[in-house]
Amino acid sequence: MPSTSLLLSIEALAAGVFLLTALGTVAARQLLTCFHLFVWQSLLLSASAALLGLALSSPHLLAVAAITLATKTMLIPWLLRKTVHDEVYRIREIDQVLNIPTSLLLALALAGVGYVFFVEMLGGMAVPAYALVNLPIGVAVLLLGAFTLTVRREAVAQLLALLVAENGVFFAGIAIVPNLPAIAELAAAVDVPVYTLVVGLLTRRIHSELGTTMVGRLTALRED
């Protein structure tokens, strides 16, 4: 059994890579790359939960790790592949409102502000070191996801951005509330696949009715 401090250092390392995968989804040009980055990121989330679970000997977190592994690295990718037409995954250049270097720069600035704000906020409190790592990184990933959602025009890319933002919140959650009631974990585990399914089916309906998944180009409804 490795020591607690070793487990926590590995967890901090995973946190760094977790942040990098989120930046990767901002920079990626191909939809399939985004898709793979999301799966890798979910794997890291699950690993972090497992490491924290071992370090704090919390069965709750081990359950979270198992649920994350099952839903986010297997069920959700499968659902996405099933519901959305293959044609969409062959998109080589995702349509964006901003070009990639600009959006990467803006995203970095946004994530930096969120990160610093939460580090400052926790500064005055007696907080365990892993919370000091996970909460600001979770917030930064949440902001990166929200930003990606707004700049991308492609339906599946928007959904993936939403899932990345959600991973960020869970990444913060495992460190700050390692003991959420089991029923809440279970409910959250059901909720995420359900919204993947709903949004996936909606994408499919849009694709079949309108012949495109470029939701950012739909602008019939607006103020004149």
Next chain:
Amino acid sequence: MLLAAILLVPVCTSLVVLVSPFRRWAGWLTMLAMAATLALAAAAVQATLGSGAVSGAAGWLVCDGLGALIVVLVAFVAFTAAVYSNGYLRRRASHAQNDDGGSYYPLFNIFVASMLAVPLMANVALLWVALELTTLLSAFLVGFESTPEALEAAWKYAILTTLGAIIALLGVLILYWGTRIAGEQAFTWNELIAAAPAMPPTLVWPAFLLILIGFGTKVGLVPMHTWLPDAHSQAPSPICALLSGVEVSTALYVILRLFAVLSRVPGSEAGPWFIVFGVLSVGVATILMVQVRDYKRMFAFSTVEHMGIILLAVGLGSVDARFAAAYQITAHALAKSFCFFAAGLIVLALGEQRIAAVRGLGRRSPVAAVSFLAGALAITGMPPSAVFASELLILKAGLARGQYLVVGFLALFIVIGFAAIMRHATRMTFGKEVDMAEAPVGRLWSAGAAPASCLTALVITAIPLVVFGLCMPAGLAGLLNLAGTAMGR
């Protein structure tokens, strides 16, 4: 048992109407189920009035004054919307070419169940799940017509409100963290309020802002409101009544609950934030109402306005203001569902949602014209509508608190809103008929007189709308008092 039954009836009905022998009777079964749910909700109100709060399902479900108010409003609008749907869908089925009406009633029932679950959930984390489900279960109802506009609206609705929910989730988790630091174990509203004085303010603040922004997206607070006029104008009219009348209030419910929590955290107060977001929402919404081109969109903006009014009223911080806010939630649910039922009659009569294409409605469809005008007068706060009484109480409460500037702005924006809605409504009703040959053909369907079930729903909604405007029955006063107390404690 009672509280569990309120959720079980619509959930079971949703499953029953999926099965083929019952599918033919889906409309009637839904109507029956909603009547039963309304009766159960009334029983829950009765129980709450007796003892202050009831709990059920081994403590997983609770219902206090504010919860009971939301539950009974959801159940009432769901019942009238079910009655309305009967005629509306039958008319639609006789005109739609690719009829996929089969998913309507299962989704309708389960959507209502998710809205009822929000005020009943004791655990705040589960409440979050219920609120997120209200979005997911209604996304296909918003996109039900499958027109490009409806699908665009459904997409924005699903994506933006889910992003809001994810932001709010971080706030919920931070609040739970604070509760644990303060030494409380469970994560219910009562524990949260008990823990508040011992919670570190540095945690409560970001949590409050995250939830205000996150769930504020779902409420339609400016500037997170952009999806709302789309979704609330493109859904079928009975669904619009549910979305605009009560769904937004279930999301607002969570934000209002935070007022009591924050007032107990040393050195913090939610009031000024509520007032700023409230005034901003009322102002922007009423100004946008002047330029709308779609009459359902006009009522959708009016929802943004009313959510702002309610938030502002609670932000005023007095007991009277909270009572008035609870009154306004009630009046808005009734008046707004009435408005969308009336708007649905125009859609049925003319197959047209553009204001410019609806002229001389008084001659073309007198029933639709009368109900539309009545709805417009009711929602803009003309007596004897309950909205008049509740808005008057809010203005009075604001003056009593010495918030003259806020009251001045509120009164000004309410007048602008009135002028905007009445200008559109009178043109539609009395204006000179345009040559319809020039306008593109209606994109939905059109024919004939208003279905009887639609008129029944309008009458059922109008009764409490007027009665609550003219007098305050003891039961209602008791419930509003309890609801106000729950927001302030």
